[in-house]
């Protein structure tokens with residue numbers, strides 16, 4: 001269905017857990033996440049029921065996220081349930097990649113169409129420092145495992161952090177050249193922990209074009225501006241929620257692990273869906289879609305209006 005501003009809402013991002021095996025400094029505090037009781041998190045059946053209601057309103061694409069979706073036990077079973085919903089044409093999953101070596105084949109078998117893997121540095125020491133616990137090699141093995149399992153078109157999400165990884169732009173471009181990957185550079189957003197970060201950490205995505213002026217523009221996909229690496233195999237994407245808002249092309253809504261719909265990532269507005277069934281559920285979803293704001297108000301001087309951290313929303 002269309003929202004109040006005529007945008008067709010076709011994409012639902014589903015957070016399946018707030019928990020994570022990493023503690024990325026821009027996303028989560030050092031102490032990690034306070035574990036919720038089992039009953040505070042939507043069951044697979046509840047998620048599938050909400051996704052089916054969303055599909056009846058025109059949602060065609062689902063993406064699982066978190067926290068880290070792969071730490072939720074049985075996540076491949078959930079994927080199979082969601083992929084079987086009539087009207088769902090694509091199921092994606094965003095992951096830090098650390099558990100892909102173990103889970104990539106099961107995800108492929110469950111019908112997951114595409115993976116987005118988040119990776120912000122190619123330096124093992126910096127990786128450990130940023131994630132406070134992760135091992136770079138696990139993620140690189142995860143990318144191999146995804147490819148071995150038959151995943152194609154995998155996207156690598158790199159959050160640009162001034163003074164941390166802007167010197168690695170050429171190294172990421174070489175990775176795009178070598179592997180069949182779209183490397184997407186995403187502007188750091190002032191949300192959750194990152195809202196208090198120094199202004200120097202927030203770089204415009206155009207920093208990539210300054211570091212690599214020979215990138216060849218090949219259009220866009222609504223959210224990302226796309227480029228080809230001269231002579232390379234891969235594609236580069238620039239995602240600029242700060243310097244170049246793409247709200248007019250936004251086609252998504254979000255479901256939190258505790259069962260609330262967020263019409264906009266950067267708004268505090270949420271619609272609880274738990275316990276709703278049938279027409280009550282579709283009516284609540286419809287109301288949420290119609291309340292989607294025209295655009296977010298976040299910029300360098302104004303942090304996100306979301307009251308949650310990214311790991312509690314799903315990004």
Ligand code: SAM
Nearest residue numbers: 027066067068094095096118188189194310315
């Ligand atoms: N754990 C999974 C992962 O890291 O891919 C999925 C959840 S994570 C919250 C989803 C995405 O949000 C990741 O690509 C992460 O880098 C991004 N993210 C988290 N905090 C962010 C921030 N303040 N600004 C921009 N992106 C952020």
Ligand code: SF4
Nearest residue numbers: 020022024027067096
């Ligand atoms: Fe975990 Fe993803 Fe947040 Fe990093 S960005 S702490 S991997 S949820």
